[in-house]
Amino acid sequence: MPDFIPFNRIFKDNEERKALAGALEGDCWHGDGPASRRVEAYLSEWLGSPHVFLTTSCTHALEMAMMVLEIGEGDEVIMPSFTFVSTANAVRMRGARPVFAEIREGDLCLDPEDVAQRTTPSTRAVIPVHYAGISVDFDGLRAALDGREIAIIEDAAQAVGAFWNDQALGTVGDIGCFSFHDTKNITCGEGGAFLTADPELARKAEWVREKGTNRSAFLRGEVDKYTWVSPGSSYIPSDLLAALLEAQLRKKEQILEARGKVWHVYRDFLAEAAENGWIRLPVVPSYARTNYHIFHFHTRDAGDRDMLLQKLREAGIGATFHYVPLHDSPYARKHIGFRDALPRTEELAGSLIRLPVYPGLEPICKEIAERVVSVISHFYQNR
Ligand SMILES: Cc1ncc(COP(=O)(O)O)c(C=O)c1O
Structure with missing residues (x-):
């Protein structure tokens, strides 16, 4: 055994090198190229999610979630206090208020009973974090929300390939957010994904991710020019990173x-x-x-x-x-x-x-x- 065991090491072999070299040879270094399309299709099939968008990080997928749900000033979003700062920053950046709830001993996920206590007429969404890749108690959480119109955004940064019963995490709530940062199980260095089964949220996500434009529809030949259709930013990762991610996903x-x-x-x-x-x-x-x-x-x-x-x-x-x-x-x-x-x-x-x-x-x-x-x-x- 070595003198010191580091906390984390990236799992890599020649496959990542080959994938990246192949992508570098090609003419598509920008995003939404062939590797990105293959990875999105792969994730969609594996996880059973109809709409998967690769993003530059989980942080950005969370920001997209706030924008597509049009969460803003006066709104409240419940989340655990025991989470990464990005969960709260995404809310704060829209001028909304993060409301911190307790986690449970044992699974360290949101405590549904505490969520119920903190729900108000201003609550627009709840963000469960699947700590360590262990699912939140969705039955408890849904009971706590009691049929109110409160969106569930899964912060599944750590939970790619983990499940709640037979459903992949990231696909159980209204929106799922993944991380492919190099501290995660599957990585491309920096990266993430935004998942939803809702066609309307997917339509808005496509705009938000492409700088608030309908450029994706233009590239598909659905409109003859593209223009500004919503608030948005630049959340599309390079196809080089997608090629790297593809090599990791195969393993x-x-x-x-x-x-x-x-x-x-x-x-x-x-x-x-x-x-x-x-x-x-x-x-x-x-x-x-x-x-x-x-x-x-x-x-x-x-x-x-x-x-x-x-x-x-x-x-x-x-x-x-x-x-x-x-x-x-x-x-x-x-x-x-x-x-x-x-x-x-x-x-x-x-x-x-x-x-x-x-x-x-x-x-x-x-x-x-x-x-x-x-x-x-x-x-x-x-x-
Ligand atoms: C719970 C949680 N959410 C969000 C993030 C942010 O992920 P990213 O580095 O891909 O932006 C992390 C990062 O570790 C995380 O642990």
Whole structure:
């Protein structure tokens, strides 16, 4: 085992090099070229989504979601505080108000009961985040929304290839947003996708993504010139990145299998530490099929986390924490006026540790797990 195991490594071989070299040879470096079309068709077929648009990032897919739903000033959007800043920024950029809700112990996804408490006549949308590739409780969430006209936008940045029952995440709500950033299971460096089954939202998404124009319709020969038809921006990735993504997608089963193996070894090896009450392990509910994006656990007390992280790093494990809750960030305190404490979110975020999970760790994951267990036992036996 090497002296230090980094937290993340990109899984790549000659296939990505060949794909990129092939794309460079061609004459289409801009977006929506042949590779982009093939990738969109592939994702559409694999995930069962009629409309898939590649985007420059998940951040941008979330911004598109706000624009196509015409969310703006006076509107509220409920989301977990335990998320990446892009979830909230997309809302804020339209002048709407992010409303932060609690997550649940176990799956770290939005707590439907808390969502129900925070719903007001101004609520236009809710953004569940499928943390670690584990699905939100959609039945609970829909019950909480109680038939009101509130859109569900899935922040499925981490959840490509994960499922809620038989439905792919990103295709269950009104809109799904994916990330292909190089910290994700499948990557092209920077990239994302916007998914919807609603033809009207798809029509608007096409405009928003193409700088607010109907240029896509023009390129299909449906109109004789293109013009400004909506607000929009430049959210189309280069075909070079799509070619890279295509090469990665061909290896999706291999990636999933490798990550799953590492994840299950960690889980089995850490079970005893959990039984001893030193740590708490995540729960994958029966309706959720994870894509093994993250392996995480919680320390007994939030105050232990940073000390244990330090010990793990000293032992050569590139373990790390995750999101700092947004409701307590300098920007939110100053500009959003959200005043509630979210004690469960604070405790869960403050006690969370993530371990390295990626293809290539399979041969050494038992050794890594043994070392993690040894650090945890030593830490708690001496406290
Ligand atoms: C929950 C969540 N949403 C959105 C994003 C943003 O993704 P991107 O880097 O593709 O913009 C991330 C990034 O890690 C994320 O974790």
